[in-house]
Every structure is written in C-alpha cells, then in structure tokens.
Amino acid sequence: GAGVSQSPSNKVTEKGKDVELRCDPISGHTALYWYRQSLGQGLEFLIYFQGNSAPDKSGLPSDRFSAERTGGSVSTLTIQRTQQEDSAVYLCASSFRPPGQGRKETQYFGPGTRLLVL
Amino acid sequence: EDKVVQSPLSLVVHEGDTVTLNCSYEVTNFRSLLWYKQEKKAPTFLFMLTSSGIEKKSGRLSSILDKKELFSILNITATQTGDSAVYLCAAGGTSYGKLTFGQGTILTVHP
Numbered sequence: 001g002a003g004v005s006q007s008p009s010n011k012v013t014e015k016g017k018d019v020e021l022r023c024d025p026i027s028g029h030t031a032l033y034w035y036r037q038s039l040g041q042g043l044e045f046l047i048y049f050q051g052n053s054a055p056d057k058s059g060l061p062s063d064r065f066s067a068e069r070t071g072g073s074v075s076t077l078t079i080q081r082t083q084q085e086d087s088a089v090y091l092c093a094s095s096f097r098p099p100g101q102g103r104k105e106t107q108y109f110g111p112g113t114r115l116l117v118l
Numbered sequence: 119e120d121k122v123v124q125s126p127l128s129l130v131v132h133e134g135d136t137v138t139l140n141c142s143y144e145v146t147n148f149r150s151l152l153w154y155k156q157e158k159k160a161p162t163f164l165f166m167l168t169s170s171g172i173e174k175k176s177g178r179l180s181s182i183l184d185k186k187e188l189f190s191i192l193n194i195t196a197t198q199t200g201d202s203a204v205y206l207c208a209a210g211g212t213s214y215g216k217l218t219f220g221q222g223t224i225l226t227v228h229p
Contacts, residue, residue: 004160033217041218041221056216059216091150091159091160107163109157109161112159114159
C-alpha cells in the first residue's frame, strides 16, 4: 500500500480482556516501531523490529504487552488483561532503515489505533 | 534515562507571526534529532538533524541543532492557520530505532 496502515482504527474493550492491534508497514521497510500516546502526552516508545534481528523490547511497560512481526512484514501488538491505564492511541511506524544509519531512515507513521478500556 | 523536553508546551499566535519552538535533550550516545508535525493522529516527518550548526530548511520551516548545548530549535516564519498542530521533537541514541519523544508543543495560529 501507499502508507502504513493500522487496524482497527478504534477499539473499545472491557477491563481484563485481551486485545490485538495490527500494523501493516510500507512494503520494503525493514524497520517497524510501536509507540503509545496517552492523552496530551508525547509518544512513548514500546518496541522496535529491525529485519530478522531480535526486537528491542525495552519500552514495553509490562509483561502484559507483547508484539510479533511475522515474515518481516505485518506486526501485531497484543495487550493481555487490559487495564484502564492502557487506554491510549497506539501508533505504528516503519522506515527503510533505522534513524541515524543514513538515508531512508525517516519513520512513516500509521493513523493509529485508539484503544479505550472501560 | 534518555530525556527530551520541549518548550513552550503551548503557543497561540496570529497569522503572519514568527514562532520558535525549543527542544532540549539528554540522550546517551546521541545520533540524531527529529522534528514531527502531528495534526490528527499520524505524526508527519519534518526534519532530521545530526550535525551542529547546519540549518535545515523547508519552505517557511527551518531547524538547527546545537550538539554542544544539547538543544534544537524549530522556526516557523509567516505562520498560517494550517500550521496549527502539535510539534514533536525526538532524539535517537544508543539503541538504533528507539526514539525518545518530547511532550510536544501545541501551536495554535489564529486568522
């Protein structure tokens, strides 16, 4: 596709339920990132995938959060046993290369998934 | 812990004004500083800066980095209502791909 796509665009769930958020990066982009943005806040890094390397999971806030990237393309962010504080916009981005490695490192963001945990 | 701080947090101006947005950073093994514009959900890329003193320019927007003083500024001249957005600054350090974002500056441009 032309850009990064994410689904669903909005998700309302009950506390304690599991949710899965999907990200389709731009074709050919080897780097994929997940961020979280709470109301009125900046973006909080969650996890980063680069090619076939082990992902950088250092931003995941708890073991309820996990992500995978199948076949080096589509990624799924899973939140288990959701809590109200998980309510936020979850943004996915992709880039041809990671920042600082020269050209084609620009991160292109998807429209995000707005998650509301009741 | 890496940290990025933006100021002011919000700014209200009139069309035609010039604004300067500030970003200071403390990032281990700093590599790059990026500016994004966020209007609804998806931030859009504006600039990436890696070298001190070299101004990057795109139309009415420009940005410069000072690696000695650990800050960057984003200037917008002759502001328009379409410039109203949240401007995000992010810095990349040791871990490739991990950007630390500031809290953003909310810019409102009135006609």
